[in-house]
Structures are given as C-alpha cells and as structure tokens.
Amino acid sequence: MKKLTSWALIRQNLSRKPVRTGILAVIVFLFSFTLYCGTVIGQGLSQGTRTTAERLGADALFVPYGYDAKVQSSLLRGEPSSFYMDRRFSEEVRQEKGVEKVTAQLFIATLKASCCTLPVQLIGIDPETDFVVRPWMASAIDRPMRDDEVVVGSKIVGQVGDTLTLFGKELTIAARLEPTGMGFDTSVFLEIDRARRLLLASELGPRLNLPAGLDRNAFVSSTLIKAAPATDIKELVNRISQKYAAAYNLDFVVVAGMITDMAAKLSFFSRCIHVFSGVLWVLGALVMALVFSALIRERKKEFAVLRIIGASRSALGRIVMREALLVSLSGAFAGVAAAMLVTTLFNAYIGAVLDAPSLEPGPLYRLAAAAGALLLGLMTGPLACLPAMRKLGRIDAYIIMREEL
Amino acid sequence: MKKNILELHEVSMFYGQVKALQNITFNVREGEWLAIMGSSGSGKTTLMNIIGCLNKATHGAVFLDGEKISRLNARDLTVIRRDKIGLIFQQFHLISYLTAVENVMIAQYYHSMADEKEALAALERVGLGHRGRHLPRQLSGGEQQRLCIARALINHPRLILADEPTGNLDEANQNTVMDIFHQLHKQGSTIVVVTHSPDVAAHAQRIVYLEFGRMVKDVQNAHPHGRAGAPAEAGR
Ligand SMILES: Nc1ncnc2c1ncn2[C@@H]1O[C@H](COP(=O)(O)OP(=O)(O)O)[C@@H](O)[C@H]1O
Numbered sequence: 001m002k003k004l005t006s007w008a009l010i011r012q013n014l015s016r017k018p019v020r021t022g023i024l025a026v027i028v029f030l031f032s033f034t035l036y037c038g039t040v041i042g043q044g045l046s047q048g049t050r051t052t053a054e055r056l057g058a059d060a061l062f063v064p065y066g067y068d069a070k071v072q073s074s075l076l077r078g079e080p081s082s083f084y085m086d087r088r089f090s091e092e093v094r095q096e097k098g099v100e101k102v103t104a105q106l107f108i109a110t111l112k113a114s115c116c117t118l119p120v121q122l123i124g125i126d127p128e129t130d131f132v133v134r135p136w137m138a139s140a141i142d143r144p145m146r147d148d149e150v151v152v153g154s155k156i157v158g159q160v161g162d163t164l165t166l167f168g169k170e171l172t173i174a175a176r177l178e179p180t181g182m183g184f185d186t187s188v189f190l191e192i193d194r195a196r197r198l199l200l201a202s203e204l205g206p207r208l209n210l211p212a213g214l215d216r217n218a219f220v221s222s223t224l225i226k227a228a229p230a231t232d233i234k235e236l237v238n239r240i241s242q243k244y245a246a247a248y249n250l251d252f253v254v255v256a257g258m259i260t261d262m263a264a265k266l267s268f269f270s271r272c273i274h275v276f277s278g279v280l281w282v283l284g285a286l287v288m289a290l291v292f293s294a295l296i297r298e299r300k301k302e303f304a305v306l307r308i309i310g311a312s313r314s315a316l317g318r319i320v321m322r323e324a325l326l327v328s329l330s331g332a333f334a335g336v337a338a339a340m341l342v343t344t345l346f347n348a349y350i351g352a353v354l355d356a357p358s359l360e361p362g363p364l365y366r367l368a369a370a371a372g373a374l375l376l377g378l379m380t381g382p383l384a385c386l387p388a389m390r391k392l393g394r395i396d397a398y399i400i401m402r403e404e405l
Numbered sequence: 406m407k408k409n410i411l412e413l414h415e416v417s418m419f420y421g422q423v424k425a426l427q428n429i430t431f432n433v434r435e436g437e438w439l440a441i442m443g444s445s446g447s448g449k450t451t452l453m454n455i456i457g458c459l460n461k462a463t464h465g466a467v468f469l470d471g472e473k474i475s476r477l478n479a480r481d482l483t484v485i486r487r488d489k490i491g492l493i494f495q496q497f498h499l500i501s502y503l504t505a506v507e508n509v510m511i512a513q514y515y516h517s518m519a520d521e522k523e524a525l526a527a528l529e530r531v532g533l534g535h536r537g538r539h540l541p542r543q544l545s546g547g548e549q550q551r552l553c554i555a556r557a558l559i560n561h562p563r564l565i566l567a568d569e570p571t572g573n574l575d576e577a578n579q580n581t582v583m584d585i586f587h588q589l590h591k592q593g594s595t596i597v598v599v600t601h602s603p604d605v606a607a608h609a610q611r612i613v614y615l616e617f618g619r620m621v622k623d624v625q626n627a628h629p630h631g632r633a634g635a636p637a638e639a640g641r
C-alpha cells in the first residue's frame with residue numbers, strides 16, 4: 001500500500017474533486033501561458049525589429065509620395081506592393097553631401113507565381129550599387145545572376161535549380177538567402193532592368209499605370225540611401241526632400257524612425273500583454289481565493305477531525321498550502337510547456353499577425369521567461385489560499401463537533 | 406493505591422450567562438473505569454471537551470498525568486491530546502475518503518509515524534481485521550464505532566475518553582463496544598465514558614452524576630455489568 005503522508009491526503013483530495021482541481025489548474029495554466037507567450041513574443045518582435053534595422057543597412061528610403069507606409073510593410077513583412085518613381089532621382093541624390101551610398105529597387109507585386117499560393121514580392125535590385133540585399137546574396141551566390149535566374153528569400157518554396165514561373169517566364173532559382181526575419185524572406189530578387197522588362201512584357205505591361213512623365217524604361221520603386229559616417233540623418237533627409245520633393249513627388253522613411261515607431265508599437269503591445277496577464281493573474285487569484293475559502297468551509301469537519309486526532313493548525317495549513325501548490329504546479333508546468341510549443345511552432349505566423357518582423361528569442365531568454373512564468377504561476381495558488389488559511393485558525397474543533405450534533 | 410491520571414479542582418465553564426459546568430471536582434485513578442452520567446444538557450460534553458483538551462475551562466484547574474493543562478494554549482493542548490488521549494465520539498468522526506486502515510494510520514501519522522502493520526493489528530483487536538480496505542461508508546454503524554476505537558487506541562493513550570460511544574448504535578453493537586471496553590479495562594486502560602444511558606454507565610466501576618452543570622453524586626459501582634452483559638443494578 002502507498003505510504004500515508006499528508007501528500008497522500010492531498011492527492012486523494014484533489015482527485016476526489018477533479019472538476020474543481022481542473023478549474024484551478026486551468027486558471028494557472030492560462031496565466032503562465034499568457035505570461036510566457038507575451039514575454040517571448042514581445043521579445044521576438046523587438047529583436048526582429050532591431051535586426052531589421054541592422055540588416056537593412058540603409059538610413060533612409062525615398063518613395064513616391066504617399067507610399068511611405070507601403071514600403072515599410074513591404075520591407076518588414078514582405079507585403080507585396082507596386083509603386084513607381086523616376087530613376088534619375090537616385091543618380092542626382094548621389095551628389096549630395098553626406099550621402100555615401102545610393103541604390104534603387106523596383107518592387108513588383110505578382111498576383112500569381114508557381115512557387116507560392118500567396119502573392120510574392122518581386123524585388124529588382126541594381127547589382128552595381130546595391131548595398132542592401134547583396135550582403136545576403138554574397139553568401140548565396142558568388143557570380144552575377146544570369147538573365148533567367150532569380151535569388152529567393154528563405155521562405156520561398158523550391159530548391160536551387162528548380163524553376164519558378166513569373167509573368168509567364170520560367171526562371172531558375174540560382175540561390176537562396178539566409179533567413180532575415182523581414183520581408184526579404186518572402187521576396188524573389190532579380191536584376192532591376194530585367195525585372196522592369198519582365199513587367200513591361202507581361203500582361204500587366206500595357207495596363208501599367210505609370211505616373212505622368214515617367215520614362216517607361218527608367219522607373220524604380222524606392223531609392224535607398226546610406227549616409228556617410230557622422231552625418232545627421234534627419235538633417236540630410238530634410239535637405240534632400242526640400243530640394244527634390246517637388247520635382248520627384250517624394251516621400252521618405254527614416255529607417256531609425258521606422259524602427260522607433262515599431263518599437264513604440266511593440267512596447268505598447270508588450271505592455272498590453274503584461275497588463276492582460278496581470279489582470280488574468282488577479283482575477284485568477286481571486287477565483288482561487290474564493291474556491292479555497294469555499295473548500296475550507298466545506299472541509300471544516302474533516303479538518304476538525306484531523307485537529308482532534310492531533311494535527312496542529314500549521315499541519316492543516318500545510319495541507320491546504322500543498323494542495324494549492326500542487327494545483328499551481330501542474331497548471332504552471334502545462335501552461336509554460338504549451339506556450340513554448342506554440343511560440344516555437346507559430347513564431348513566424350505571430351509576426352505576420354502582429355504586423356512586425358519576429359525572430360524567436362534565444363534559448364537563454366526563453367529559459368528565463370519559462371522560469372519566470374513558472375515561478376509566478378506556482379505562486380498563484382499558495383498566495384491565493386493565504387486569506388482562506390486564516391479561516392483555518394478559526395476552526396475550533398469542539399465547536400464544529402457540536403454543530404455536527 | 407494507584408496514582409491519579411486525571412484531577413479536576415473546582416472546574417467551571419461559563420458561556421456568557423450559561424453556566425455549563427460549576428465547581429466540578431473529582432479524580433480518576435490509573436486503570437479506573439469511570440462513567441460521567443447525566444441527562445441531555447447537563448454539561449457532559451462540555452466536561453469531556455475540557456478533559457479531552459478540546460476546550461479550556463473558564464475556572465478551576467485540570468491536571469492530566471500530573472501536568473496542569475487548564476492554562477495551556479491551544480497548541481500545547483493539541484500536543485497533549487495527541488500524546489495522551491484517545492477520543493471516541495458518538496458521531497465517529499472518521500475521514501470519509503480514507504479507508505479504515507488509513508483512518509487509523511492518519512492518527513499515527515500526526516502522532517509519530519504511520520505504520521500499516523500496527524494499524525492493521527489495531528483493527529484486528531476490534532474485530533475489523535478483514536475490513537481494512539473499506540471506506541467508512543461501507544461499514545455499519547457498529548463497525549465505524551469500532552474503527553473509531555481502534556483509531557483512539559493506536560497511539561497508546563493514557564486516557565480513553567468516550568462521549569456517548571453507543572448513542573448511535575443498536576443493542577447488539579452496543580454490547581460489542583462495551584465488550585471491547587471491558588477488554589481494554591482488563592488490560593489496564595483508564596476509561597472515562599460520558600453517557601446519558603444508565604445501561605452504559607452500569608458497566609463502569611464508578612459513576613459521577615451531573616445535573617444542570619453541577620456534580621450531584623460520585624459513587625462506586627459495586628456490581629458493574631459483566632462482559633456477558635447480564636443486567637445489573639446501576640448502583641444508584
Ligand atoms: N459553545 C457553547 N456556547 C454556549 N453554550 C454552550 C456551548 N456548549 C455548550 N453550551 C451549553 O452548555 C450546556 C451543556 O451542554 P453539553 O455539555 O453539550 O451537555 P450534554 O453533553 O450533557 O448534553 C447546555 O446548556 C448548552 O447549551
């Protein structure tokens with residue numbers, strides 16, 4: 001037979017009321033789950049945003065007026081979009097003081113591609129001037145792309161050597177980029193002039209709605225600028241837009257600002273999550289406190305009997321405390337385990353839903369988050385049963401015995 | 406002459422205006438079997454709770470095994486109760502979700518250490534050796550009371566204290582319980598039985614009578630009921 005200890009008492013008690021035990025465990029489960037998910041997702045997003053900034057390598061982007069938001073979502077999440085501006089701007093701006101590098105890109109949103117069930121973003125890059133994508137491509141391909149070749153982002157389906165059909169043309173995958181956590185992962189890259197020719201030759205070509213005055217053979221989507229070291233980027237961008245905005249109908253995005261915006265959004269998000277888990281915790285603890293208080297009332301007689309046969313008040317306290325702990329333990333463990341699974345499996349999807357690039361935080365961070373969520377979850381039960389424990393002190397065995405008469 | 410296990414000096418218990426006990430004074434010697442008798446409301450349970458360290462008298466002194474318990478705090482009373490007293494109740498007060506043997510072991514656990522063999526032996530002694538795995542609700546009233554006795558005895562108490570131990574039992578079961586008490590008495594146990602039943606009191610060597618919280622008589626029972634349960638005069 002099993003040894004009779006107060007743990008055995010507790011186990012028997014918990015399993016005697018599976019529904020009540022289950023509800024209490026679920027409360028802790030939800031709390032630990034939310035806390036872990038919120039913390040890890042928040043961290044993943046802010047990490048993703050930071051790396052996006054680092055990986056982009058550009059300080060500012062110039063786009064047609066009104067497309068600043070579009071280019072951001074395209075960069076951050078690879079949301080396909082198409083917009084056009086004059087290529088000459090990128091040549092002129094190169095002369096400005098404080099500008100170190102300039103490159104232009106052409107964005108084409110395809111509606112259908114053999115690779116993907118979803119529309120992909122085609123990005124035409126200028127091999128001569130590119131400083132944004134090249135660092136990622138260099139590791140993937142060490143020769144110029146041929147006319148019928150593309151480089152794909154890490155999430156585009158297909159092996160190197162496979163073909164993709166874009167605008168009715170079969171193109172060979174020459175290389176695949178490293179994962180970047182941003183829109184590049186779902187983009188297909190090709191040489192910019194080739195991309196423009198492909199677009200014009202496709203069924204979209206005749207219907208292409210270029211802004212007035214734009215040369216059909218010299219349009220791009222965005223111009224990316226890297227400032228020289230120790231340049232005031234804000235001042236530079238202001239100067240450039242004052243000079244060129246009217247002529248080229250420009251809008252701009254300062255990358256640092258974009259990241260700051262994102263960071264603000266993220267910190268709001270993680271504050272929401274933490275407030276939410278805080279509210280969840282308080283509500284959960286409240287419900288638990290009520291349940292424990294009811295439980296003690298319900299078990300008054302049993303506790304009185306235990307008192308009579310020699311259990312001290314603190315022994316009764318330990319029984320209640322351990323029950324609470326055991327319930328919290330199972331809830332917290334299950335919650336953190338489920339949260340780890342969910343965040344690992346759906347990390348990319350979570351980023352997409354939240355409109356932000358997301359990188360899963362490293363194992364150490366996750367471990368710490370798990371430990372924190374576990375610990376706080378674990379504390380819920382014992383803390384929640386503290387008020388009820390005061391009732392234990394009022395269990396006067398002989399009075400209860402009298403009530404039984 | 407054997408020493409006193411229990412001494413009460415001028416013990417009174419007042420619940421506000423209600424004088425549940427007034428100036429109770431008597432001693433119980435080691436190995437003695439005493440009945441405390443009185444009608445309902447005469448203060449028997451109140452007295453038993455004081456002797457059993459479940460409650461404290463408002464006045465007077467109580468000595469148990471030479472130790473003054475009347476001024477101890479609740480924590481110390483718990484320890485004394487656990488170590489020196491075996492309590493038996495009319496309502497049995499068993500733990501419903503523990504088996505018979507576990508109900509005995511839980512008393513061992515809070516006393517010192519659960520020992521299943523010893524617990525089973527205790528059940529054997531009250532004739533429940535074969536019912537160890539059963540839950541209280543699977544036992545008859547008489548069996549539950551025997552289980553309660555086994556639990557009371559398991560830690561070798563100095564004093565066995567029973568409040569209306571046969572109040573919920575039929576005659577056959579009452580006899581079985583009284584037989585067990587006789588055995589315990591023969592083995593040297595000190596027994597105090599609280600009862601309103603002259604039949605039950607008649608088994609004791611000595612009877613203290615309570616009326617309206619006062620002790621009205623303290624008499625030796627010249628002819629206690631035998632184990633066979635032959636009717637005898639209650640020694641009034
Ligand atoms: N906790 C209490 N509060 C107030 N009165 C009580 C309490 N316990 C007992 N009494 C009163 O004390 C008297 C004796 O009660 P009790 O000892 O239970 O008698 P008995 O067991 O002989 O029937 C009764 O009048 C009862 O109402």
Ligand SMILES: [Mg+2]
Nearest residue numbers: 446449450451
């Ligand atoms: Mg009574």
